[in-house]
Amino acid sequence: MAHVAFVALLFLLLVGHCLGGKVGICYGRNADDLPAPDKVVQLIQQQSLKYVRIYDTNIDVIKAFANTGVELMVGVPNSDLLPFAQYQSNVDTWLKNSILPYYPATMITYITVGAEVTESPVNVSALVVPAMRNVHTALKKAGLHKKITISSTHSLGILSRSFPPSAGAFNSSYAYFLKPMLEFLVENQAPFMVDLYPYYAYQNSPSNVSLNYALFSPQSQDVIDPNTGLVYTNMFDAQIDSIFFALMALNFKTLKIMVTETGWPNKGAAKETGATPDNAQTYNTNLIRHVVNDSGTPAKPGEEIDVYIFSLFNENRKPGIESERNWGLFFPDQSSIYSLDWTGRGNVDIMTGGNITNANGTWCVASANASETDLQNGLNWACGPGNVDCSAIQPSQPCYQPDTLASHASYAFNSYYQQNGANDVACDFGGTGVRTTKDPSYDTCVYMAAGSKMSTTNSSNLPVQSGFSPSRFDKNFYLLFSMLPIMIAACICH
Numbered sequence: 494m495a496h497v498a499f500v501a502l503l504f505l506l507l508v509g510h511c512l513g514g515k516v517g518i519c520y521g522r523n524a525d526d527l528p529a530p531d532k533v534v535q536l537i538q539q540q541s542l543k544y545v546r547i548y549d550t551n552i553d554v555i556k557a558f559a560n561t562g563v564e565l566m567v568g569v570p571n572s573d574l575l576p577f578a579q580y581q582s583n584v585d586t587w588l589k590n591s592i593l594p595y596y597p598a599t600m601i602t603y604i605t606v607g608a609e610v611t612e613s614p615v616n617v618s619a620l621v622v623p624a625m626r627n628v629h630t631a632l633k634k635a636g637l638h639k640k641i642t643i644s645s646t647h648s649l650g651i652l653s654r655s656f657p658p659s660a661g662a663f664n665s666s667y668a669y670f671l672k673p674m675l676e677f678l679v680e681n682q683a684p685f686m687v688d689l690y691p692y693y694a695y696q697n698s699p700s701n702v703s704l705n706y707a708l709f710s711p712q713s714q715d716v717i718d719p720n721t722g723l724v725y726t727n728m729f730d731a732q733i734d735s736i737f738f739a740l741m742a743l744n745f746k747t748l749k750i751m752v753t754e755t756g757w758p759n760k761g762a763a764k765e766t767g768a769t770p771d772n773a774q775t776y777n778t779n780l781i782r783h784v785v786n787d788s789g790t791p792a793k794p795g796e797e798i799d800v801y802i803f804s805l806f807n808e809n810r811k812p813g814i815e816s817e818r819n820w821g822l823f824f825p826d827q828s829s830i831y832s833l834d835w836t837g838r839g840n841v842d843i844m845t846g847g848n849i850t851n852a853n854g855t856w857c858v859a860s861a862n863a864s865e866t867d868l869q870n871g872l873n874w875a876c877g878p879g880n881v882d883c884s885a886i887q888p889s890q891p892c893y894q895p896d897t898l899a900s901h902a903s904y905a906f907n908s909y910y911q912q913n914g915a916n917d918v919a920c921d922f923g924g925t926g927v928r929t930t931k932d933p934s935y936d937t938c939v940y941m942a943a944g945s946k947m948s949t950t951n952s953s954n955l956p957v958q959s960g961f962s963p964s965r966f967d968k969n970f971y972l973l974f975s976m977l978p979i980m981i982a983a984c985i986c987h
């Protein structure tokens with residue numbers, strides 16, 4: 494029966510997950526040491542991520558996402574805006590060569606035309622709307638204008654004022670391209686896309702913006718908007734509402750706001766004291782919770798907001814200050830810099846204010862209360878369909894002693910947990926797994942930790958002990974029943 498409970502819980506979590514705002518990841522490639530796109534796609538799937546933003550239409554990358562179920566946002570870089578704005582035929586050719594051959598196997602759902610044009614060193618802002626229109630025409634000819642949404646991303650620098658949020662206003666110098674763009678977005682039911690960085694607000698003005706406020710910490714001092722009386726507990730909401738009020742001032746309040754980049758750097762220059770893995774983990778953890786819970790913002794409570802976290806990898810070729818190259822969740826060797834609970838529903842014990850109590854990671858072990866049968870089932874599952882390398886708990890291997898079910902189950906549960914995103918779903922095991930902030934490693938038995946390399950033993954020359962191989966029946970049972978909720982959730986989500 495524990496299996497059924499486990500499956501039911503998984504089902505609830507998965508369905509619950511797809512009801513909230515969506516959380517995606519930005520896959521930037523401004524680096525010379527990243528894994529090949531197919532490896533990256535595997536990593537993305539291991540993390541169960543379903544929404545990915547890329548910055549161009551690189552064919553190898555687009556191909557790698559084929560038949561993965563991942564929804565892809567692709568981009569037209571600013572350097573292509575001139576040819577895209579000049580001739581419709583340029584855009585038709587691009588669509589024919591770069592998108593159509595790979596669609597719909599690769600599920601492209603958004604095209605961003607231009608990125609933060611107001612920040613571009615070359616003035617391309619007058620080209621962006623004509624380019625968007627040409628992309629729309631090309632999609633229409635291909636019958637895809639209802640399937641693929643066109644927009645363009647902006648930095649918060651498009652506002653002349655963002656504080657207090659109710660005074661949010663677009664810089665009137667940009668009206669010449671912004672007005673027609675907003676009209677285009679309304680016509681095509683496309684969202685207004687913005688890249689938001691509370692990190693910079695804090696880093697540039699630590700005396701006015703507290704770290705707690707930037708990190709969504711419950712200990713932060715509330716900020717009250719004197720015009721509306723709305724209470725802000727975090728910078729992210731304040732930034733979104735400043736955009737909302739700016740849109741409202743121009744009579745575009747029905748436009749949906751989408752956050753196409755946000756995040757926190759894990760490392761920075763000496764003076765960038767806020768750029769640490771702990772703060773990055775805190776920001777992104779709290780962000781995901783906020784989004785998945787549909788908390789909305791003070792001006793629009795309960796509003797669904799989709800966000801893309803920047804970024805998948807540290808990118809060594811980005812120019813600028815140290816933090817620029819260190820926004821990643823992963824090192825280029827695919828080890829994680831810190832763990833993230835993508836479900837947004839994990840235990841709330843991860844942080845206390847701006848401080849993380851388990852800065853060095855979490856582990857998953859067998860509950861002291863679990864029955865032998867449940868533990869054995871969980872162990873069978875982890876070492877079987879769960880794909881865990883259980884060689885370390887075989888006789889004469891480092892984690893064989895103590896030779897108890899609880900000890901062996903703990904080892905296997907933890908490996909499964911670390912390999913599957915270290916979130917609380919991955920430590921369920923029918924209620925027999927519990928998360929801990931204490932490293933369970935002892936002597937030479939090393940438990941896998943977030944970011945550690947996959948396996949410490951060489952399994953190819955070990956005997957396989959039958960006691961730990963689940964029977965055929967078990968395997969099929971688990972495969973069938975563990976896939977069911979995923980299949981049902983996939984139907985409900987789409």
Ligand SMILES: *[C@@H]1O[C@H](CO)[C@@H](O)[C@H](O)[C@H]1NC(C)=O
Pocket residue numbers: 616617618619669
């Ligand atoms: C950019 O170009 C547009 C149109 O060509 C012009 O109106 C605008 O003033 C320019 N912006 C800057 C900052 O030079």
Ligand SMILES: *[C@@H]1O[C@H](CO)[C@@H](O)[C@H](O)[C@H]1NC(C)=O
Pocket residue numbers: 652653654664665666667
């Ligand atoms: C508005 O944009 C113009 C052109 O980029 C810039 O020179 C000006 O400083 C901006 N104004 C404000 C208040 O940010």
Ligand SMILES: *[C@@H]1O[C@H](CO)[C@@H](O)[C@H](O)[C@H]1NC(C)=O
Pocket residue numbers: 698700701
């Ligand atoms: C920070 O606060 C001080 C004092 O209230 C004010 O003079 C300054 O303009 C503020 N800086 C920013 C960036 O808002």
Ligand SMILES: *[C@@H]1O[C@H](CO)[C@@H](O)[C@H](O)[C@H]1NC(C)=O
Pocket residue numbers: 782783786787788
């Ligand atoms: C989720 O939202 C509800 C109501 O909007 C709120 O009471 C609750 O505290 C939120 N939970 C988290 C974890 O933020």
Ligand SMILES: *[C@@H]1O[C@H](CO)[C@@H](O)[C@H](O)[C@H]1NC(C)=O
Pocket residue numbers: 712845846847848
């Ligand atoms: C975080 O920890 C440091 C050092 O232990 C402490 O000085 C600081 O007050 C803590 N901050 C919060 C918000 O608890």
Ligand SMILES: *[C@@H]1O[C@H](CO)[C@@H](O)[C@H](O)[C@H]1NC(C)=O
Pocket residue numbers: 850852853
């Ligand atoms: C975290 O790891 C560092 C270095 O490995 C160690 O010095 C520190 O004591 C650890 N902190 C905790 C809370 O375990």
Ligand SMILES: *[C@@H]1O[C@H](CO)[C@@H](O)[C@H](O)[C@H]1NC(C)=O
Pocket residue numbers: 860861862927
């Ligand atoms: C284990 O059982 C005890 C007593 O029955 C209970 O108080 C405790 O909460 C249980 N622990 C877990 C992790 O379920």
Ligand SMILES: *[C@@H]1O[C@H](CO)[C@@H](O)[C@H](O)[C@H]1NC(C)=O
Pocket residue numbers: 951952953954
């Ligand atoms: C594992 O053992 C095999 C056979 O002894 C050997 O060929 C291989 O190089 C080993 N691999 C590692 C990673 O040690």
